Amino acid sequence: MQQLSVQLGTRSYPILVGSGLLSTLALHLKPYLNQQVFVITNEVVAPLYLEKIKAALSNDHQLDIFIMADGEEAKSLQTWQAALDALLSSGFSRDCTVLALGGGVVGDLAGFVAASFHRGVDFIQIPTTLLAQVDSSVGGKTAVNHPRGKNLIGAFHQPRAVLIDTNCLQTLPQRELSAGLAEVIKYGVMADHDFFSWLENTMPALVGLDEGKLEQAIVRSCAIKAQIVAADEKEQGQRALLNLGHTFGHAIEKAQGFGSWLHGEAVAAGIAIAADIACQRNMLSESDYQRTLKLLKAADLPVNAPVEMPWQQWQDLMLRDKKVKQGKVRFVLPENLGHAVLTAELDPELIRQAVSRQRDADSGKIHAH
Ligand SMILES: NC(=O)c1ccc[n+]([C@@H]2O[C@H](COP(=O)([O-])OP(=O)(O)OC[C@H]3O[C@@H](n4cnc5c(N)ncnc54)[C@H](O)[C@@H]3O)[C@@H](O)[C@H]2O)c1
Numbered sequence: 001m002q003q004l005s006v007q008l009g010t011r012s013y014p015i016l017v018g019s020g021l022l023s024t025l026a027l028h029l030k031p032y033l034n035q036q037v038f039v040i041t042n043e044v045v046a047p048l049y050l051e052k053i054k055a056a057l058s059n060d061h062q063l064d065i066f067i068m069a070d071g072e073e074a075k076s077l078q079t080w081q082a083a084l085d086a087l088l089s090s091g092f093s094r095d096c097t098v099l100a101l102g103g104g105v106v107g108d109l110a111g112f113v114a115a116s117f118h119r120g121v122d123f124i125q126i127p128t129t130l131l132a133q134v135d136s137s138v139g140g141k142t143a144v145n146h147p148r149g150k151n152l153i154g155a156f157h158q159p160r161a162v163l164i165d166t167n168c169l170q171t172l173p174q175r176e177l178s179a180g181l182a183e184v185i186k187y188g189v190m191a192d193h194d195f196f197s198w199l200e201n202t203m204p205a206l207v208g209l210d211e212g213k214l215e216q217a218i219v220r221s222c223a224i225k226a227q228i229v230a231a232d233e234k235e236q237g238q239r240a241l242l243n244l245g246h247t248f249g250h251a252i253e254k255a256q257g258f259g260s261w262l263h264g265e266a267v268a269a270g271i272a273i274a275a276d277i278a279c280q281r282n283m284l285s286e287s288d289y290q291r292t293l294k295l296l297k298a299a300d301l302p303v304n305a306p307v308e309m310p311w312q313q314w315q316d317l318m319l320r321d322k323k324v325k326q327g328k329v330r331f332v333l334p335e336n337l338g339h340a341v342l343t344a345e346l347d348p349e350l351i352r353q354a355v356s357r358q359r360d361a362d363s364g365k366i367h368a369h
Pocket residue numbers: 042044045048070071072075102103104105106108128129130131132135136137138139140141142151168169171172173176179180263264
């Protein structure tokens with residue numbers, strides 16, 4: 001087992017990573033669990049992993065379970081209310097623990113339940129998708145979607161611990177694995193050139209579900225995120241760089257209808273758009289731009305936004321981004337590989353061209369659209 005830490009003073013917490021950790025869950029989580037444990041999971045994950053949680057905890061803990069519907073559409077105020085209704089019916093008090101078992105949808109929703117129940121109770125993350133293991137379980141951003149946009153309602157609420165069992169990835173559909181790889185690639189592009197190069201060499205193994213290589217990718221991703229969150233917990237500065245590709249990605253997710261494009265797929269297209277703009281502005285060389293497209297494609301991810309999104313819709317949706325300041329959309333752009341910057345000074349025409357451009361990563365061609 002490998003252990004990382006998110007350093008936030010008295011609210012610091014461990015990230016435990018290893019194969020088969022669900023079987024020894026009680027041992028690892030004992031110091032962080034209260035007597036009352038409210039498990040939030042969903043209808044896909046429950047049949048796969050809930051019994052392990054019950055077997056590990058039911059002797060020593062009072063357990064109650066909330067099983068939500070699957071999919072991004074369930075990350076809603078309605079599900080949040082239903083979970084709180086169930087939590088209130090359970091009679092649990094302020095010293096309970098909310099435990100999220102599932103992907104980023106379950107984690108974000110359960111985190112917001114924990115943040116709001118009795119003004120905040122303990123929270124533990126057991127992420128079961130690659131995306132949740134490398135990104136959403138760490139850092140304390142909790143949220144639900146609103147019909148007007150992604151993650152518009154939520155709170156910062158850090159978990160007490162994150163337990164990552166890499167073995168859970170063996171049951172993950174290939175499309176979901178790829179979606180998780182988008183956030184992994186994001187870390188390479190925005191923070192670590194060596195990691196990017198490692199990913200170029202290792203992508204076939206990662207796509208092929210090589211558990212050892214996946215563990216390496218998870219540990220490096222979590223280490224990058226942990227360091228940024230420790231330095232800027234509430235996104236006053238450098239944490240915004242973790243949003244690379246997301247201004248465009250969130251617009252795609254909302255425009256297509258939540259759940260139609262997976263979050264990671266939309267982020268992949270968003271990274272390609274950001275890299276395109278950076279290349280046009282000479283912040284990224286043509287060859288590094290092509291390497292970025294190639295790596296995304298190697299992970300079976302899209303590099304093009306949907307063609308039918310009108311420019312006016314892009315503008316409306318991007319203005320709902322949480323990074324908007326004084327009415328100006330701020331964009332994260334890669335600067336060389338392994339570094340990124342936040343900028344508001346972008347020519348709208350450059351953005352319009354980049355979102356509508358169709359890219360062909362295999363031939364290196366860019367097509368006007
Ligand atoms: N809070 C953050 O910092 C943060 C970071 C990144 C993404 N997110 C959010 O995370 C969400 C996306 O998360 P996701 O990609 O995990 O999607 P998800 O939670 O919808 O999970 C993807 C699918 O895999 C299923 N699943 C989960 N674990 C499985 C397993 N081990 N085996 C088989 N199937 C499994 C789920 O039921 C679902 O159908 C988005 O809402 C996004 O906005 C949040």
